[in-house]
Amino acid sequence: MTYKQEIIDFYNGRTNYDNYTTINRAIALFDYAIPSPGQWILDVATGTGNVAIKAAQKVGANGNVIGIDIATELLKIAQQKIQAENLSNIELIEVDAEAYQPQPDKFDCIYCSYAIVLLPNIPKILENWYRFLKPSGFIAFTCSSENSYLALSIVEACAKHGITLPNLHEPLGTPERIQHLLTQAKFDQIEIHPRQLGTYLSLEKAQSKWNGQFWLHIDNPLRELNPQKISQIKASYDEEIAALETEQGVWYEELIYYVVARKP
Numbered sequence: 498m499t500y501k502q503e504i505i506d507f508y509n510g511r512t513n514y515d516n517y518t519t520i521n522r523a524i525a526l527f528d529y530a531i532p533s534p535g536q537w538i539l540d541v542a543t544g545t546g547n548v549a550i551k552a553a554q555k556v557g558a559n560g561n562v563i564g565i566d567i568a569t570e571l572l573k574i575a576q577q578k579i580q581a582e583n584l585s586n587i588e589l590i591e592v593d594a595e596a597y598q599p600q601p602d603k604f605d606c607i608y609c610s611y612a613i614v615l616l617p618n619i620p621k622i623l624e625n626w627y628r629f630l631k632p633s634g635f636i637a638f639t640c641s642s643e644n645s646y647l648a649l650s651i652v653e654a655c656a657k658h659g660i661t662l663p664n665l666h667e668p669l670g671t672p673e674r675i676q677h678l679l680t681q682a683k684f685d686q687i688e689i690h691p692r693q694l695g696t697y698l699s700l701e702k703a704q705s706k707w708n709g710q711f712w713l714h715i716d717n718p719l720r721e722l723n724p725q726k727i728s729q730i731k732a733s734y735d736e737e738i739a740a741l742e743t744e745q746g747v748w749y750e751e752l753i754y755y756v757v758a759r760k761p
């Protein structure tokens with residue numbers, strides 16, 4: 498199965514995606530980057546449309562929002578929500594964000610909530626977004642620290658078995674790397690707002706967070722391994738997590754960077 502098909506199947510299976518947390522962490526982007534009435538907005542990987550709907554309310558009837566995604570089932574939910582809100586200024590397009598090519602200088606704002614790391618070529622996508630933006634337009638996206646979701650423990654457990662697991666959160670996993678990639682793509686006025694959404698978990702809960710195999714990365718070497726090897730890696734992960742246990746439990750980091758940058 499191709500990586501993109503894996504993504505489509507995974508998110509099509511998440512028709513219960515919306516809840517208090519997923520909605521609020523997405524629309525928190527508007528705490529840092531607010532569109533103005535009448536503007537053109539692109540919501541990349543819109544999913545169930547949370548950011549697109551909020552943006553459509555903010556730009557009003559004279560503004561336009563385009564939401565793109567590859568998961569048909571989530572787009573159906575987005576469409577139902579748009580109808581329920583009676584919004585006529587949002588268009589949803591089922592397209593791979595990496596293939597989407599609107600005319601240059603079309604958008605005032607491009608949002609991407611909880612999805613940029615799923616796009617394998619981040620420098621290329623930033624280059625595209627720069628081209629799609631009008632001068633003075635902005636991008637606003639979220640990414641996570643490299644150790645969010647216990648990612649480094651997962652990578653370490655794999656390394657113990659000779660498997661090099663690429664960390665999804667590595668390329669945008671520190672403020673320095675975010676700054677570097679955005680500067681390379683010619684953006685300026687870069688703002689990085691960290692928000693810690695982490696929590697302590699019981700040992701059992703922290704261990705249950707990873708099954709030894711699941712990893713949405715284009716170069717996921719775990720896809721090729723037999724079940725015996727996977728259970729050995731899972732056992733090492735459980736050991737790694739047990740070693741992190743404190744009196745309060747296991748710290749489950751979820752450090753989100755809310756990033757805004759402008760096209761000069």
Ligand SMILES: C[S@@+](CC[C@H](N)C(=O)[O-])C[C@H]1O[C@@H](n2cnc3c(N)ncnc32)[C@H](O)[C@@H]1O
Pocket residue numbers: 504505508519520523541542543544545546547548565566567568571592593594595609610611612615616
């Ligand atoms: C964690 S969800 C975030 C959804 C939404 N942005 C939000 O925050 O509520 C990730 C979304 O990225 C979408 N996605 C992943 N890769 C994509 C791609 N190459 N093109 C378009 N959408 C993609 C998935 O289908 C899914 O809807």
